[in-house]
Amino acid sequence: NAGVTQTPKFQVLKTGQSMTLQCAQDMNHEYMSWYRQDPGMGLRLIHYSVGAGITDQGEVPNGYNVSRSTTEDFPLRLLSAAPSQTSVYFCASSYSGQGYNEQFFGPGTRLTVL
Amino acid sequence: GQQVMQIPQYQHVQEGEDFTTYCNSSTTLSNIQWYKQRPGGHPVFLIQLVKSGEVKKQKRLTFQFGEAKKNSSLHITATQTTDVGTYFCAGLYSGGGADGLTFGKGTHLIIQP
Numbered sequence: 001n002a003g004v005t006q007t008p009k010f011q012v013l014k015t016g017q018s019m020t021l022q023c024a025q026d027m028n029h030e031y032m033s034w035y036r037q038d039p040g041m042g043l044r045l046i047h048y049s050v051g052a053g054i055t056d057q058g059e060v061p062n063g064y065n066v067s068r069s070t071t072e073d074f075p076l077r078l079l080s081a082a083p084s085q086t087s088v089y090f091c092a093s094s095y096s097g098q099g100y101n102e103q104f105f106g107p108g109t110r111l112t113v114l
Numbered sequence: 115g116q117q118v119m120q121i122p123q124y125q126h127v128q129e130g131e132d133f134t135t136y137c138n139s140s141t142t143l144s145n146i147q148w149y150k151q152r153p154g155g156h157p158v159f160l161i162q163l164v165k166s167g168e169v170k171k172q173k174r175l176t177f178q179f180g181e182a183k184k185n186s187s188l189h190i191t192a193t194q195t196t197d198v199g200t201y202f203c204a205g206l207y208s209g210g211g212a213d214g215l216t217f218g219k220g221t222h223l224i225i226q227p
Contacts, residue, residue, distance in 0.1 A: 033214075040123070042202065042219035043157070058214075090156055099145065099206030099215040105156040 002026050004106035006091050012112045013081040021076040021109050023091030029104070031094045032074040036060065036087040037108075043090065049074055050097070081113045116141065118205045120218030128226050133190040135221035137203035144206045146179060146186045147215065152199045160188075190223075198225050 007022045025032065033048035045058030049068040063085060065077040074093075078085060089109045094101040119138045127133050137146065145164045149157040161170055163179035163186060170177045176189045186205075190197055200222045204215040 035217075040219060042120075043204075043217040045214065048214065097214075099147070099204070102159040102162065103147070103149075103157070103204075103215070105158070108156050 004091055004093055004104050006089075006106035006109050008109060009107065010110050012114065013078075014114050015082060017081050019078050019081065021078070021089055021091075021111075023074045023076065023106060024072050025074075025091075025093040025104070025106075026072065027093060027095075027104065028071060029093035030071070030096050031101075032068065033058070033092050033103075034064070034066065034074070034076045035090045035092065036085075037090060038087050046076065046089075078111075083113045085111065086113045087111060116205075116207050116216050118203060118216050118218040120203055120221060122221055123219065124222045124224065126224045126226060127193050129195060130192050133193050133197070133223055134187055135201050135203075135223075136185065136187050137205070137218050138185045139205055139207075140184070142183050142208055143186075144183075144208045146206070147204045148177060148186075148188055149202045149204065150199050151202065151220070155199075157202060193223070193225050195225055195227065198223060 004025045030051045034046040035043040037043050044060050046064050047066040049055045052068050052071050055066050091106040092103045094103050147162045148160040151157045161177050166183050167181045168179040174191045178187045200220040202220045203218045
């Protein structure tokens with residue numbers, strides 16, 4: 001099992017550009033989520049999904065879109081990148097229900113917006 | 115929204131000394147999880163505590179969940195250089211809710227050989 005994979009590992013964008021961060025898991029987990037990690041801020045939930053076709057907002061959803069067309073994939077789209085979105089982004093999955101089971105995190109994408 | 119306060123933010127210890135990090139919530143938690151993140155790495159699950167007053171051990175690590183289910187601690191005995199990293203607690207509030215887990219801001223453990 002590859003677990004949770006994320007691409008790309010590093011990305012530099014200019015303000016206003018859009019891009020998609022990819023996340024995939026091969027553990028047949030129903031629950032997937034996206035976090036951003038900023039110095040001194042811990043992990044903050046952006047969006048989550050409880051299954052294919054179902055998504056919802058977390059604590060900091062503004063400027064991001066998600067979709068979940070398959071169980072395996074949960075891409076995160078930045079619509080118009082801003083310097084405030086410079087961060088490390090982690091995708092995570094769990095068997096079911098966030099908080100009820102172990103969260104498996106991907107290796108992260110380090111994004112810089114100039 | 116709900117907050118989980120974690121202290122200290124940084125902890126410097128000499129190798130071989132003990133280390134403790136604490137998490138506190140103003141409201142009751144359903145459960146609490148602990149994660150470790152090595153420098154440059156991603157969070158890795160350590161343990162989950164569910165019951166009031168629960169104590170669990172993993173080798174040199176001892177995890178506790180308070181009687182009121184509002185606080186938790188992680189204690190490492192005789193730290194080693196492999197313990198370096200950031201330790202996060204993550205609490206789930208009763209009733210779950212859309213936000214699910216709420217992470218503390220983490221404690222950075224720095225070990226001086």
